[in-house]
Amino acid sequence: MFDAGSPYTRLMGVTIDPASSDCVHTIAMATPSAMDRAPGCHGAVFRIEDGTAVDVTGGLPRLPLSMVVHPNDSSRPVAVLYERGVDVCEDRAGSWRELGCSGRGLPDSGFFSLIIVPHDPAVLYLVGGCDVRFGSFATALDFGEHREIWSTGWPGEQWVFRIAFDPRDPDVMVACSKNGENEGVGRHEFRGTVMKTTDGGARWFPITGSLSLDQEFYDIVSDPRCPLSGDPKRTECS
Numbered sequence: 001m002f003d004a005g006s007p008y009t010r011l012m013g014v015t016i017d018p019a020s021s022d023c024v025h026t027i028a029m030a031t032p033s034a035m036d037r038a039p040g041c042h043g044a045v046f047r048i049e050d051g052t053a054v055d056v057t058g059g060l061p062r063l064p065l066s067m068v069v070h071p072n073d074s075s076r077p078v079a080v081l082y083e084r085g086v087d088v089c090e091d092r093a094g095s096w097r098e099l100g101c102s103g104r105g106l107p108d109s110g111f112f113s114l115i116i117v118p119h120d121p122a123v124l125y126l127v128g129g130c131d132v133r134f135g136s137f138a139t140a141l142d143f144g145e146h147r148e149i150w151s152t153g154w155p156g157e158q159w160v161f162r163i164a165f166d167p168r169d170p171d172v173m174v175a176c177s178k179n180g181e182n183e184g185v186g187r188h189e190f191r192g193t194v195m196k197t198t199d200g201g202a203r204w205f206p207i208t209g210s211l212s213l214d215q216e217f218y219d220i221v222s223d224p225r226c227p228l229s230g231d232p233k234r235t236e237c238s
Helices: none
Strands: 008-017 020-030 043-049 052-055 064-070 073-081 086-089 096-100 113-116 124-127 137-141 146-149 158-165 173-179 194-197 220-222 235-237
Touching (some): 008 043, 008 064, 064 113, 073 113, 173 220
Antiparallel strands (some): 008 020, 020 043, 064 073, 073 086, 086 096, 113 124, 124 137, 137 146, 158 173
């Protein structure tokens, strides 16, 4: 059992090392003080290996919201940070380097999560996020070293919460979102949506069909028995 102690209020999740199930990383949110102007923006990263926890936060400036670990190199987790920024850990001691922020291929705003592309672990998808105004989807090649915004077709102000991959063709994906400007109250031009891509995220198009758009879409799954490239009606969202 791991207990981060009183300096931390909750754990943000667990990332399992793909090379060793005995090694995991977890993010702990710091307990805010009475004078904290931005509660929830600071915390720590712990690597837990063979039952021993090591703080590998290093010089991270803000709380990581999500992280992934390179499938072939457990010493290289990548994290998206609160408000903005993508950082990679370059050694097991917790030496972090900023990969992307304003002026480095990404906007000066945040993402919700990182996703490793199933057929190519060197490619990451970044989805989000708070104050993201470009469609909330970016791709990062070479495990984060080179980044591009891939939002063609996305309406503005969408916060993407989840992506589902086609079980046979990972270049085919569907994604669901809510509107980040009006918190989903349903103005005609600012609504949640469900989008699909058939080229790995370079271009997107809506597949809302008979869905009511005056709502928010937080999760989406694909029936593994029915590829997305075949019958999009088998995609389910909630």
